[in-house]
Amino acid sequence: MKISQLKVTTPYLKLDLVFFDLVEPTPLKKPFLISASKDAAKLLGVDEDITKDEKLVEILNGTYKLEGSKTFSMCYAGHQFGYFVPRLGDGRAINLGKVNGQNLQLKGSGLTLYSRQGDGRAVLRSSIREYLMSEAMHGLGIATSRALALIGSETDVARERWEKGAIVLRISPTWVRFGTFEYFKAKGEHDKLQKLADYVIDESFAHIKNTEGMYAKMYEEIVRNTAITIAKWQSVGFNHGVMNTDNMSIEGRTIDYGPFAFLDDYEPNYVCNHTDAEGRYSFKNQPGNAHWNLQALALAISPIINHDRALKILEETYGPTYEEYYLNIMYEKMGLYEKDKKDIELFKWMLGSLESAVIDYTRFFRILSRYERDKKSILEMAVYQTPLSEWLDAYDKRLEKETLSAQERYARMLSVNPKYILKNHILQEAIEKAETSDFSMIEELLTVALSPFEEHKELEHLAKATPMSAKNIKLSCSS
Structure with a gap:
């Protein structure tokens, strides 16, 4: 067809x-x-x-x-x-x-x-x-x-x-937003809120239709999906830039791509939106912003769901879901498969080391995916090597507890640590070519976008390091 x-x-x-x-x-x-x-x-x-x-x-x-x-x-x-x-x-x-x-x-x-x-x-x-x-x-x-x-x-x-x-x-699958509910709550049109909730359940959560407490269940689904999406954002270093409630999908999908960015060097305080002077939507603030937006949604739907009940759902669902998904993904990225209570300390140490070392977030994990206890391959990417070197010593000891073979570990890590991330300097290069009617790079980027974990030998240049002058730049909302 x-x-x-x-x-x-x-x-x-x-x-x-x-x-x-x-x-x-x-x-x-x-x-x-x-x-x-x-x-x-x-x-x-x-x-x-x-x-x-x-x-x-x-x-x-x-x-x-x-x-x-x-x-x-x-x-x-x-x-x-x-x-x-x-x-x-x-x-x-x-x-x-x-x-x-x-x-x-x-x-x-x-x-x-x-x-x-x-x-x-x-x-x-x-x-x-x-x-x-x-x-x-x-x-x-x-x-x-x-x-x-x-x-x-x-x-x-x-x-x-x-x-x-x-x-x-x-x-x-849906274009309904948190702000759609906020509109009718602000107007006091509570009958419209219920009609909207019924529509959302039909469109996005049909499995809970006509069940007892289905509006509360709808909110729980929204909370859980949002937490999972934010966990995945944080794992790959994605900064949305404009996490307003009107840009939050009721399904927890990522929508409305404006001044977004992927981290170059690991910089948790990074703000990709030039308009965001106060840093409200910085990379590290995204989990908290999502929680704030879900609180706003809980208030918006309070005429059809008891507000205290909604807030209880939020507190019991969001934090545990986010933490579980985020840590599980990060442990996978680190190649840690045997459970160890001390892994949380190793993980936090790693993030601190990455920030101190000044090192590319994506390239670090991709090279770590083939790490054979040769520090040089990783340390040569860092501006400051000592913090990362000390962490790698602890990481080497932790890997001794793993039962997978090195090759099995490499394969699993490569499947979760992308080689190709559409960083802003790469996108800008494609845009500048497009403005001269050369759209070839768009097709190249589409190829790696859809299969970012594969090697694509002929497109190796799209995984190049970010030039120092283009690292963690800010963008405007103008589009």
């Missing part, structure tokens, strides 16, 4: 009119296809080469409607950097409909009712970043929205400079 042959439904439009606004996309001038993810297309049941569908560009540009499609934007509120904004909504995103359990959405497709002072557009650089990072997070095994395709255009868009407009067709 071709993508242009898909038949979509619009179950969200069965909700009251206040939940959404019907709006038509505003086409870009002279649109052209930049890239498409055949892997993401499989989620829609598309079995033909998506790039060969003559209607693909028109679908992304909003000039060809899929059968059954009624285009709309969604309304929601949100806490932005801790301050409540009563109405936000899809300011530049327009939904096309749902097929095969996936909601199709155009980002950068023009003005909506919720655009406020914006223009409803997205520029090429931010669209490239979202397109590639959506697929990269999936490749890393982290719950995320996906990106189906990316188009460029000749439409001029004003940001800090004039740039070209682009559109990403992204897909997700």
Whole structure:
């Protein structure tokens, strides 16, 4: 089946009119296809080469409607950097409909009712970043929205400079956010809260439908999924940058890729968002921010779930789930499979050593995956070697307790320690080439994004060390 042959439904439009606004996309001038993810297309049941569908560009540009499609934007509120904004909504995103359990959405497709002072557009650089990072997070095994395709255009868009407009067709099992619930709580429309909860259960948590206490169970699912996703973020060194409640998926998925970054050197205080002057959304603060956002959600749903009960669920579920998943992943990354109560001390020591040593987080774990007690391979990457050298002495002793052969340990560690991470300096290189109409690097990055644990000998250059001038830089929200 071709993508242009898909038949979509619009179950969200069965909700009251206040939940959404019907709006038509505003086409870009002279649109052209930049890239498409055949892997993401499989989620829609598309079995033909998506790039060969003559209607693909028109679908992304909003000039060809899929059968059954009624285009709309969604309304929601949100806490932005801790301050409540009563109405936000899809300011530049327009939904096309749902097929095969996936909601199709155009980002950068023009003005909506919720655009406020914006223009409803997205520029090429931010669209490239979202397109590639959506697929990269999936490749890393982290719950995320996906990106189906990316188009460029000749439409001029004003940001800090004039740039070209682009559109990403992204897909997700849901686009409901924490802020969607906050919107109706703030308006005092508690009947709408319950309708929204019923919709969310139908769409995302059907296994608890019509069970006793299903709204409390829904909240518990949200808490658990969020904790797991944040644990995975921390394990790979991902900094989201804008963890506002309107950017938090009700399924715990990673959505809305703005000024994100992966750590270069291990720097827990790193803040990737230039707008975040106070460091609210620093890398180390992400677990706490997620907890704060879940508290805000507990308050938002308090008309349908007893607030004290929700907070009890939060305290009993979030911390234990996060700690269990995070430590298990990190022990796997360290190659520790035999249980030892002292491993937590070794783990904390390792993080402290990495910070003191000034060393690339991703490359450290990849090289550790083939570590044969030859410190040189690791220490030569560090600016300050002594802290890491002392830790490696303790690590050597700990490995003596492992029963796996060295080769078995290497194989398991290589399967959880990615070689390819889409760091900002690599993405920037691809963007600069794209701005000269050279899109070849986007295809290379898509390849490694979807299989980051493999070697890809021909793409070895994409795993190169970050230049000193580009380490742990900050990005703006402008897109």
